[in-house]
Amino acid sequence: MRLPIYIPKLQGQRYSCHGCGSCCRDFTVQVTERDLQKLHEQGWKERLGQEYVVKFRGHSWLKQKEDGACVFLGDNGLCKVHAEFGLEAKPLACQFFPFMLSPNVRNTHVGISFACGSVVASKGAELESHRGDVRRMSELLPASAPIHVQLQGKLIASENEIATIESALDAWLCKKNITPAVRYQGLAWLITSLLQANLGNVRGEKLGQLLSTLTHAVEHELPLLDWSEPTPRAWKLLRQAVFTRIEDPKIGDLLKRGKVASVLSQWARSRKWAAGSGISPETTGFCSVDFVSFETTFGVFETPSPSIEAPKNTLTDSQSHDANAMDDLLQRWIRASILGGRAWGSGLYGLPIDQGLGLIMVNLLTALWLTRFHAAGRGAQYVSLLDLQVAVGRVDRTSGRAVWLATAGERLRVKWLSHSDSLRLLARALV
Numbered sequence: 001m002r003l004p005i006y007i008p009k010l011q012g013q014r015y016s017c018h019g020c021g022s023c024c025r026d027f028t029v030q031v032t033e034r035d036l037q038k039l040h041e042q043g044w045k046e047r048l049g050q051e052y053v054v055k056f057r058g059h060s061w062l063k064q065k066e067d068g069a070c071v072f073l074g075d076n077g078l079c080k081v082h083a084e085f086g087l088e089a090k091p092l093a094c095q096f097f098p099f100m101l102s103p104n105v106r107n108t109h110v111g112i113s114f115a116c117g118s119v120v121a122s123k124g125a126e127l128e129s130h131r132g133d134v135r136r137m138s139e140l141l142p143a144s145a146p147i148h149v150q151l152q153g154k155l156i157a158s159e160n161e162i163a164t165i166e167s168a169l170d171a172w173l174c175k176k177n178i179t180p181a182v183r184y185q186g187l188a189w190l191i192t193s194l195l196q197a198n199l200g201n202v203r204g205e206k207l208g209q210l211l212s213t214l215t216h217a218v219e220h221e222l223p224l225l226d227w228s229e230p231t232p233r234a235w236k237l238l239r240q241a242v243f244t245r246i247e248d249p250k251i252g253d254l255l256k257r258g259k260v261a262s263v264l265s266q267w268a269r270s271r272k273w274a275a276g277s278g279i280s281p282e283t284t285g286f287c288s289v290d291f292v293s294f295e296t297t298f299g300v301f302e303t304p305s306p307s308i309e310a311p312k313n314t315l316t317d318s319q320s321h322d323a324n325a326m327d328d329l330l331q332r333w334i335r336a337s338i339l340g341g342r343a344w345g346s347g348l349y350g351l352p353i354d355q356g357l358g359l360i361m362v363n364l365l366t367a368l369w370l371t372r373f374h375a376a377g378r379g380a381q382y383v384s385l386l387d388l389q390v391a392v393g394r395v396d397r398t399s400g401r402a403v404w405l406a407t408a409g410e411r412l413r414v415k416w417l418s419h420s421d422s423l424r425l426l427a428r429a430l431v
């Protein structure tokens, strides 16, 4: 039996493909046996005059050119398979992007990837208008047994409990008349509270009461909390979290270099990020900068002084420091992650709700950190909307996809950051 499709109501979130080709340059695409059969029948080996698939660690992937782009990306920036045979002839992963489907017990949640520039910029048609395509895609997925979501540990969450958590966090994220600083520090406090609570004692209606109490208390609580600086250890763990989200191993490079050299180089880069001193290692999409210059950039929502930034009318929209547009982007991103089923369960490595929310909060912090890092790379002291767009796109492309984010090490990092209250201290330092 096919599950009903649930497309979240995200006012202000739109998407249509504008054919920028960035997903074809950015992702390494895994293909299924069925994809391989289709591509074989289309005769691509003869058409391209070369192999188009590479085997790596027991799976098949679309080959990439020297510059990392998909072997099927034409010089005109368009997919050759799509141009020749149409959308449905492409591998499943390419057809689905940027939609991400997460089936659970009652329905299939439809998430969207903010690695797509049109999603980040909210350009195109309303999400609901894609229902037909999404329905067709969901029918291509193999039918599976109902997938339960855990609340905490092994406790299975009821549908009502999931809906209660979704709507409480969504209401907080959409709350009017609060500053972005309060919104994201408050979110960190709410998620920390859930991670620190024993949710086994607050099931059903009691969970609703707890969330209602927390969301009503948050604005009053924040000024009463201790707001010391994050510890050096918290910053170090955050930089390590950044590294795990921007690391971009390309299969071609891994095969060329060999396993030992690749592991050693990754280890060396990881140590440099953890140390956070000197010049940052080379990173796709970011300039290498002295870590010290990061310290001199202002928080994402700190207002630029007119004497430092260029006059506003010389900047394009995405280059300007537009706090409302930045708040809007962060709200859309986090809301789409939670309501689109990408914050726990089948959409996020099968994690229970509390741990999944912790990971989403670390994603948010790493994006805020990377926003400042991107601004530092262009020599600016204040961040722009463009810096934030790049950072969100970069972090979201690994969320739910990068297997290394599902390891025990990543879970321990989230646990330490929440139990030491560092999630909210870092949120304050970064906004």
Ligand code: SF4
Binding pocket: 016, 017, 018, 019, 020, 021, 022, 023, 024, 097, 098, 115, 116, 117, 118, 119
């Ligand atoms: S990144 Fe988005 S807009 Fe660009 S080609 Fe891919 S789906 Fe289309």
